[in-house]
Amino acid sequence: MSETSFSSTSLSIRAAELDAADELGKLRERFRLPEGVVYLDGNSLGALPAGVPGRVADVVSREWGELLIRSWDESGWWTAPERIGDRIAPLVGAAPGRVVVGDSTSVNLFKALVGAARLAAGRGDAGRTELLVDATTFPTDGYIAQSAARMTGLTLVPVEPADLPAALGPRTAVVLMNHVDYRSGRLHDLPGLTAAVQAAGGLAVWDLCHSAGALPVGLDEHRVDLAVGCTYKYLNGGPGSPAYLYIAERHQDAFDSPLPGWNSHAEPFAMAPGYVPAEGAVRGRVGTPDILSMLALEAALEVWEGVSIEAVRAKSLALTDFFLECVAAYLPAGRVEPVTPAGHAERGSQVALRCPDAKRLMTELIARGVIGDFRHPDVLRFGFTPLYVGFADVERAARVLGHVSG
Ligand SMILES: Cc1ncc(COP(=O)(O)O)c(C=O)c1O
Known part of the structure; x- marks a missing residue:
């Protein structure tokens, strides 16, 4: 087994464990998200809550x-x-x-x-x-x-x-x-x-x-x-x-x-x-x-209803930490430069990564079902909405990013 596939297996196992322990995980059912899509653009347009169309x-x-x-x-x-x-x-x-x-x-x-x-x-x-x-x-x-x-x-x-x-x-x-x-x-x-x-x-x-x-x-x-x-x-x-x-x-x-x-x-x-x-x-x-x-x-x-913003914050930080860890594991050092502060006290619910070919990478990510966005001139932006994003999504997004940037 190559080093990459070993880390990919261990990170996907970790993702599954984190999802199993996630008290907010059940809220994902309350959103309509297309099958097979990892949606990391809720900091531009949030996903559709299932109750909205009927209302x-x-x-x-x-x-x-x-x-x-x-x-x-x-x-x-x-x-x-x-x-x-x-x-x-x-x-x-x-x-x-x-x-x-x-x-x-x-x-x-x-x-x-x-x-x-x-x-x-x-x-x-x-x-x-x-x-x-x-x-x-x-x-x-x-x-x-x-x-x-x-x-x-x-x-x-x-x-x-x-x-x-x-x-x-x-x-x-x-x-x-x-x-x-x-x-x-x-x-x-x-x-x-x-x-x-x-x-x-x-x-x-x-x-x-x-x-x-x-x-x-x-x-x-x-x-x-x-x-x-x-x-x-x-x-x-x-x-x-x-x-x-x-x-x-x-x-x-x-x-x-x-x-x-x-x-x-x-x-x-x-x-x-x-x-x-x-x-x-x-x-x-x-x-x-x-x-x-x-x-x-x-x-x-x-x-x-019944969701605490503190629990949302805790999950948001866990998601962004895990994303940064997966990016570090799947991309060679220096391929992208995290712009978002590493310290929790200074980090919102997104991760921005700088790289010269950000525009092309985002187009390729979207073509593979990983939706984030590009901010001119060189920023890949990924937003993490704890109500519907899970740890397996995060691992997949970083893995696909590693693939398209290789
Ligand atoms: C920080 C910030 N302020 C304002 C806006 C947009 O304002 P409006 O809702 O009037 O389009 C955005 C939109 O993304 C924003 O990110």
Whole structure:
């Protein structure tokens, strides 16, 4: 037996043992995944929860088709943004009434950043003129931050995450950070950085797109000011499913949305000419919610019933550890360079590997049923969703990667 086949046998035995001991393993049945596919792209688009197609069909044919307009009340459509927000809240460590669902992440970033700039201005310190943004951020965050800064008279200051503590000071008004970097998978220190921003007198806004549903966030516990996130990655809400906005309870009364649509009015059906904001996170709403996507998301969130985010995190780390171990066993040293930090405290739920022929390798992996994604110019990105990815998937993905890169 060759050395490679020996390690492949021992790693597949280990994978089978790890799967047998996995308390979350049974959740995979609650997703529809194509036979023979290893899906490591849940950090782009989560898999389809089995309960969603039936629920969407019911919303369309019965709630819309039969109940028609009555569904706004009778089927709970009108209150869906805050009801589903309360369902997401425990996954990000928030109490009820602090999360509202609707619009895209980009739109919620706009509300959060302009809202934070207005909260900062309300403190009356004219010297606070800077909006700091993670220089390595997902592009939409940078674009929106730039526009928000222009609109609110702040100066945009792009800062490398490692340099953030040194960049904070008496000019800091607002800071926007990503909890997990979308490219490298690096997990940033949300508790420590939030405390540092606030100690400097600023407000901390977090983008949770790559962390919510994969690891504990603790928004209330760490006194985050505002946060946003998408629901189509680790929350499996479906393509373009609505995003969410978190507003800390202490800011809710003063939160002044830059998009005060009628859905966030205290009495939307009074049709009053003057705007009076609703209480609580509801003031983050804008216009008529996208009910079909929203109720698909609500059905998708049912898989979380009884699942602890701590157990999800433990499995996520075990999966990414095992993947790195298998990659080291199946690929010659130096063939790919892990970009994701090795330390658990700095690792999200993905592994990014750098190599010059990343684009070709990903095409070949996908052709063999191992789906990850490629990030320009040279990164192979693999996302690990603990609700439906198992250890045998991980071993197979690394084995196929070894094969196509040989
Ligand atoms: C960190 C981050 N922010 C924002 C977005 C996207 O925003 P939107 O939902 O508005 O497309 C993504 C999408 O992948 C993302 O990774």
